[in-house]
Amino acid sequence: MATYDWVFSGLGLDRWCDAGGSSAPTSLADLSAQTRGTEGTEGFDPWELPFPSMDALNDACPAFPQSRQLTRGLEQGFLDVKDAMSVVLDPITQPLSWALEGALYAILNTPWWIVIPILLLITWAVSKSWKLVSFVALCIMGLAFIDHYDYAMQTLAIIFVCAFICVLFGVPIGIAMSRSDTMRNATIPILDMLQTLPPFVYLIPLIFLFSVTEPKLYGIAIILYAIVPVIRLTDLGIRMVDKHVIEAAEAFGMTDRQKLFGVQIPLALPNIMAGVNQTIMMSLAMVVIASLVSAPGLGVLVLRGIRNLELGVGLVAGLGIVLLAVILDRVTKASLARINTTQKT
């Protein structure tokens, strides 16, 4: 006797229940109850009333599915469509693997005395500040001095590739959102989901879809996680452009294209750059987690620290990540500040 027998007998479903038999595997609780031989002996006790969950209903009617069948069904369903999805997704995402492999190969096989000056040159180009350049030089050389150069460069290479792709796709999506409310209403729930989904959860379906040895696996995880801010801020930035300026642009007969490239994007640039900054920072956060699925870089050392309880290795790598974060943040913020001063409104 189970608590919810009356539900099924009341609905006249007794026969369906019996016909279903007990196909579900016996749970540990059932087993222990059987050995104790207490099942269905005592009377009704409201204090012990179970919530009418799937498992409780299964007790009353064996044909009713248990909740573990839900998760198994989901898994089965995913596995069923997996092959079909792979056929489509594999070729589409293959360039990402190439880009990541190429970037990692290039940055590791170029001698340090070329890579470091190039990085400093980029810093100078976007920030025009000697102070920042010397700070970046100090950080990178410090990391190189403690033999973390290769790891740090791997992490940087992955971030560059992923952030670039985020901007490549994020800005056009943001522009589309700013122009159509329908598009915006459709996109925002997806962005919300991407932003609230715990980072680990991204990895689960991806592991099933792609092989763990492929770089695109972590590439996709990073991009999905990091693309959200650049989309949001592009949309916001374009929507916030002064209505009067847009009106003037229209009054002088600008085409939509002239308006977009001549007025809206330039005026939204500070916001877009703020989005790029956020995107880079989130890529960095994800690249560490992605070391779980074979992303190379400083994250691997952190993981080693956790797995092998190598305290020093983990902490030093963690501090290296902090240094990288500070560098990336400072450099992107410096370029943002430069944009802001050239177009004070």
Place this chain on the structure above:
Amino acid sequence: MVGDRDDKTTAIQIRNLYKVFGEDPVNALEHVKQGVSKSDLLQHHGHVIGLNDINVNVKEGDITVMMGLSGSGKSTLIRHLNRLIDPTAGEILVNGEDILAYNENALRRLRRHRMSMVFQNFALLPHRTVRQNVALALVVRGEPRSEYEDQAEYWLDRVGLKGNGHQYPNELSGGMQQRVGLARALASNAPIMLMDEAFSALDPLIRTDMQDLLLELQAELSKTVVFISHDLDEALRLADHLVILKDGYVVQQGEPQTILMDPQDDYIVDFVSDINRARVLRVRSVMRRTNEPQPDDMPEIGPEDNLEHVIAVSHGDLGQTFVVRDQGRQIGVLDMQDLMRALVPTSASEGGMRHRASA
């Protein structure tokens, strides 16, 4: 400036123009045509009348000023002329062509070549230099840099901003920014210039400066200017033709001096009672027309002189009489007593809002 209005070609003709704001403007328009008032329409139908049966002819080479308080629909009206806003019903003819029938391309050509606009809040592009802002219309048309830069420099010079071309708009004061706005409109070389409260955001002295600048340029360029203002002094100063709007309909339109001497509505009387009559009334509106020969030693004044000027010339002598000559030909006489009589202020009307406010 005076000219006969009927001699001039009509540049823009506005016919039976209606604009209703709301969810279902076409149905609401029926109520408007049946004479439902603005407040009733808002209360019972949830729609707002923007424009109510506007009929105005804008003559070529004139400054037509549309004046009204805020909410009178004047900014809405001017935005209909280049279709930044589309009307609910009615016709707008520019040089005889119905611009409401224009497709996107034709409309863009109209905005690029035939109309330019000056905005109340300047609306300059903050990320472009002053020179690039002035050249906006030319850049939009796709003219090469070598050509538009010279043009931009020329117009910057004309509005008194020579040497500011490399600066960014935010580095200039409000008055200077609006000079840029004016230069931008002039540089497009469009025959029609729309000015939406162009000087309202400026402080009084600079505003007078800008009015002078506009009149000076207008004397040379003879553009067709549609000017929106909420300031009667400004309107009277600039207008060849004055249109007074209230709650979306035209209360009175005509030559400014006529409106001043003969206001036909309490609303206008209220406006008129508030201004310096000596400054806006002109000799031709108050003189006695006569061809009778006058004594040779009588001092001369012109028909376009304002009364303030005449008082200054008379040194306050009330017995003085002037002969009015237009290009050497005598057209009338003005004695100081007539002048004083014209200066007697119309008091605020009893039904008007100013009376109610002070009661």
